[in-house]
Amino acid sequence: MFRKHPRRFIIATLTAALAGLAYAVLNQDAGWASSLSLSSPAGASRMVDAFEAASGRHAGFRRNHAKGTCLSGRFDSNGHGTEISTAAFFRQGSYPFTGRFSVMGSNPSLNDTHGRLRSLAVAMTAGGESWRMAMNSVPIFFVNTPEALLEQLRASVPDPQTGAVDPVRMDAFRKAHPEMQPFEQWLDTHRPSTGFDNAAYYSVNAFRFIDAAGRTQVARWRMEPEALYAPLSNAQLEADDPDMLTYGLVSTLAEGPLRWHLILTLALPGDAVNDATKMWSTQGHREIDAGVLVIEHLHAQVDGACRDIDFDPLVLPQGIQPSDDPLLRARSAAYAESHRRRVKESGGR
Structure with a gap:
């Protein structure tokens, strides 16, 4: 039958070959990869290659959280943050920002209800300083090292013969990484909210806040919505409504601005400040x-101001510094590599 459709045969053959190559490369023994710094340019390229192989490649779009919408507004600081940091954004006043809501995944046409994790990214400016936040709707991450993330992506590469993820490989990964359990338990016990507007968003990683006397306080933060949380129903989860979150956001914003409180949670002795898989206790902080x-x-992301922004979590103002969490440096490097590729491909989206 391929004689009648030689082009189809060539495309099918190339697709299978490329899938097989990705599968072979990403599932090879990782001995040499463990010695490669995943926060270096070469390591970041390897990480982004893994995202593309595991989730597909859509030219011009972000390699993760590809589907999203731009937004803009202001941060009204009440001055209370100056107690722990000299960052300009904590001085009383209003500071403009450009941001982005998104859902997890590399597919820009993903059904909104299929992803249980949402994100809010913010880029604020104050004078000559910037603060970029990349926050998720789950307060912790599922692995605590860049190497483990690369391993998870490797386990997620679809088999070129079946087109499906090998459950045996994924099960082996889970057994080898028990630190995933708190993340999975959170998802099991916290149903996604009905919209972008009534979800909390978390820094996930910890950061160091330096006050005017030079004292350092480690903290995580969250954006706590004034809108009341409401969980998605079973019917909504099963509905074929690909743009439910964005349409809902348009409707609620038409009624007035949306508001979140920036809550800084100060670490206590014994808190895991360099491990993003560890929850802090809910009391005493x-x-x-x-x-x-x-x-x-x-604003539509195709031509909105957020389109070409790299929401690098290490773009920080004076008075805030990263913790020693290894994920932060790897995230920064991978974001930069993803940004470089998509802007080169089609001006960025």
Whole structure:
């Protein structure tokens, strides 16, 4: 039958060959990869290659969280954050920002209800300083090292023969990484919210906050919505409504600006400050409400201001420094590599 459709035969053959190559490369023994710094340019390229092989490649789009919408507004600081940091954004006043809501995955046409994790990214400016936040709707990450993330992506590469992820390989990965359990338990016990507007968003990693006297306080933060949380129903989860979250956001924003409180949670002795898989206890921590993030406008990501922004979590103002969490440096490097590729491909999206 291929004689009648030689082009189809060639495409099918190339597709199978490329899939087989990706499968072979990403599932080879990782001995040499463990010695490769995944926060280096070469290591970041390897990581982004793994994302593309595991989830597909869509030219011009982000390699993860490809589907999203741009937004803009202001951060109204109440001045309370100056207690622990000299960052300009904690001084009382209003600071403009550009941001982005997104869902997890590399497919820009993903059905909104198929992903249980959402993200909010923010790029704020104050004078000559910038603060970029990349936050998720789950407060912790599923692995605690870049090497483990690469291993998970390797286990997620679809078999070229079946087109499906090998459950044996994925099960072996889970057994080898028990640190995944808190993340999976969170997803099991916290149903996704009905919209972008009524979800909390977390820094996931910890950061160091330096005050005017030079004292350092480690903290995580979250954006806590003023809108009341409501869980997705079973019917909504099963519905074929690919743009439910974006349409819902348009509707709610038409009624007025959306607001989240920036809550800084200060670490206690014994808290895991360099391990993003560890939850902090829900009691005993001091929290500071540092102000309100106000979303005023939405913009299509195809030509919105957020389109070409690299929401690198290591773009920080003076007064805030990264912790020693190894994921932060690897995230920064991978974001930069993803940005380089998509902007080169089609001007970025």
